[in-house]
Amino acid sequence: MTESTGIHDNAALADLLKRLREGSLTTDELTRLREILDTAPDESLIPAIDEAATECASPSMDDLERLRSRIYSTIDSDNDFREKESPTEEETAGPIQAGRSKILHIWAAVAAVMIPCLLGLVVYLWIGINSGSGLVAMSTKPLDKAEISLPDGTAVNLRGNSRLSFESSFGHSGERIVNLDGQAYFKVAKDSVKKFIVKSPGLDVTVHGTEFSIVSRSGSTYAEVILDSGSVTLTSAKQSVSLTPGNTATIDRHDGSITILPTSNVLKADWATDELSFNNISPDSLVTEIEKAYDIKLSPAITDHINQRFTGTLPWNDLGLTLDVLRYVYGFDLPYQAEK
Amino acid sequence: MDSTAITAPAGAPLSRRDFTVIYDAYADALLHYCRCRTASEMDAEEIAHDCFVGLWQARDAIRDSRAVKSYLYTAARHAIVDYYRRRAASIVTELHCELNDAMLTDSGLSTPVEAEEFRREVMAAIAALPSTQREAINLVRIQGLDICETADKLGLSQQTIKNALTSGCHTLRDVLKKYLPLLMVLLSQNYVSISEDTVFFN
Known part of the structure; x- marks a missing residue:
């Protein structure tokens, strides 16, 4: 093979690609393959890739529907942005110069910035201070996240598969109201006059200035609020209670009951690093927390091996990786174990 | 794909409905194409996902429905080359x-x-x-x-x-x-x- 010129033997390259997939390359062969891939133009590599193609099953209907769902989720997020960014026909019907002036003014005054970090996209939304009613909504895809700055300075860290919305007249009345379906961390800007209220399925959280996280999804039985500082009032269909720092409230959405327990070392979401941190957690509690975080039920084939206390971190947004970490830590379900 | 199924007038960007027609026409074959070349269902799905999303994002520039198939497969081929480069590195x-x-x-x-x-x-x-x-x-x-x-x-x-x-x-x-x-x-x-x-x- 003469790699430097990008000319190579397709059959030999196809063999290297096959063995790369199988995991049977040696280091020398990998070095050779890297040289070819790094120097040859795409067009000259494609024939070898075609030659290395293998027989595979056609996608099932489920496969295609899952892919369709993922694609539409992505482009819908894109659409939310584009629709906000691009003025509607009605909006452009007015004086163009006045509209531009207004947008520039609004840009300086109340820019809301959303950064879906995993995709590296940066999306800018702006809303009008003096505009009439209208809903501003932001949503994240599964495993994605967004950092949002609300017009009053409140910082919201929106987790995957979540939706946050508020009226474009946000903060003009005596209350600052946002709607949440999903998971978010709020760092609320202090305002002694205007209450900040998070409305979510089966639960309203009222605050003046505080930091707290909330998980409240329309499809889940329970909602959870973890308070870091300040104070909040929780209102369900059944009762209204105050939550103080260091405590966690669990709300049963079916009957509206609210249970408050100390935020122990059981679970703490590390919002900066996308991790769930555990400190000397019991095996049973670890299983419970993972099942709650991912809304799943672990099989005995896994839980039977989780038999020692655990201290460490697990990703909050990757179940496969979480299970791999557990397999790695507890040393189960690996072929060589049988050999041991 | 029957290009007449696309409702956009010639020279107009693709609509959402057009995109659905395109997905129904090409997703099966494109995903299979990626699977055969990566031998990984998960990686193939990622590549196919990115190709369709890329098509949607470029919809304003695609004025000819006959170019859609070419766009999708060209994008897939380059994505698969990148996939092997990343995997080797x-x-x-x-x-x-x-x-x-x-x-x-x-x-x-x-x-x-x-x-x-x-x-x-x-x-x-x-x-x-x-x-x-x-x-x-x-x-x-x-x-x-x-x-x-x-x-x-x-x-x-x-x-x-x-x-x-x-x-x-x-x-x-x-x-x-x-x-x-x-x-x-x-x-x-x-x-x-x-x-x-x-x-x-x-």
Whole structure:
């Protein structure tokens, strides 16, 4: 093979690609393959890739529907942005110069910035201070996240598969109201006059200035609020209670009951690093927390091996990786174990 | 695909309904095409996803429905080339090759460790690394960013990134130790002794 010129033997390259997939390359062969891939133009590599193609099953209907769902989720997020960014026909019907002036003014005054970090996209939304009613909504895809700055300075860290919305007249009345379906961390800007209220399925959280996280999804039985500082009032269909720092409230959405327990070392979401941190957690509690975080039920084939206390971190947004970490830590379900 | 199924007038950008027609017409074949060339259902889905999303994002520029199929397959071919480049550059592949080297050197056997299983093992070990090492290895040795880009992205100095990579890769080589029992069995069957300086103890 003469790699430097990008000319190579397709059959030999196809063999290297096959063995790369199988995991049977040696280091020398990998070095050779890297040289070819790094120097040859795409067009000259494609024939070898075609030659290395293998027989595979056609996608099932489920496969295609899952892919369709993922694609539409992505482009819908894109659409939310584009629709906000691009003025509607009605909006452009007015004086163009006045509209531009207004947008520039609004840009300086109340820019809301959303950064879906995993995709590296940066999306800018702006809303009008003096505009009439209208809903501003932001949503994240599964495993994605967004950092949002609300017009009053409140910082919201929106987790995957979540939706946050508020009226474009946000903060003009005596209350600052946002709607949440999903998971978010709020760092609320202090305002002694205007209450900040998070409305979510089966639960309203009222605050003046505080930091707290909330998980409240329309499809889940329970909602959870973890308070870091300040104070909040929780209102369900059944009762209204105050939550103080260091405590966690669990709300049963079916009957509206609210249970408050100390935020122990059981679970703490590390919002900066996308991790769930555990400190000397019991095996049973670890299983419970993972099942709650991912809304799943672990099989005995896994839980039977989780038999020692655990201290460490697990990703909050990757179940496969979480299970791999557990397999790695507890040393189960690996072929060589049988050999041991 | 019957191009008449697309409602957009000639020269108009694709509508959402057009996009649905396009998906129904090409998704099956495109996903199958990617699967055959990656031999990975998960990776093929990622590539097909990116191709369709790319088509949607470029819809304002695509004025001829006959160009859609060409766009999708061209995008898929380039994405698959990039996929192999990233995979070859990955720390996972590098460690697997080192394992294979040890197997061949000490036992004359090729590794029986399947690529996907090994990948999951290494990814789990990466997840267990301290955060700076984990981020550095993920960005540089998995996603293929260079040191400078990674330093900017993480807000750290280039030297810190280099140190994190060195430390992290050293720790990851411990993953190979998990396969030591298997190698020992293979070696005992072949009456070959393992040397102290194999990759497992690097």
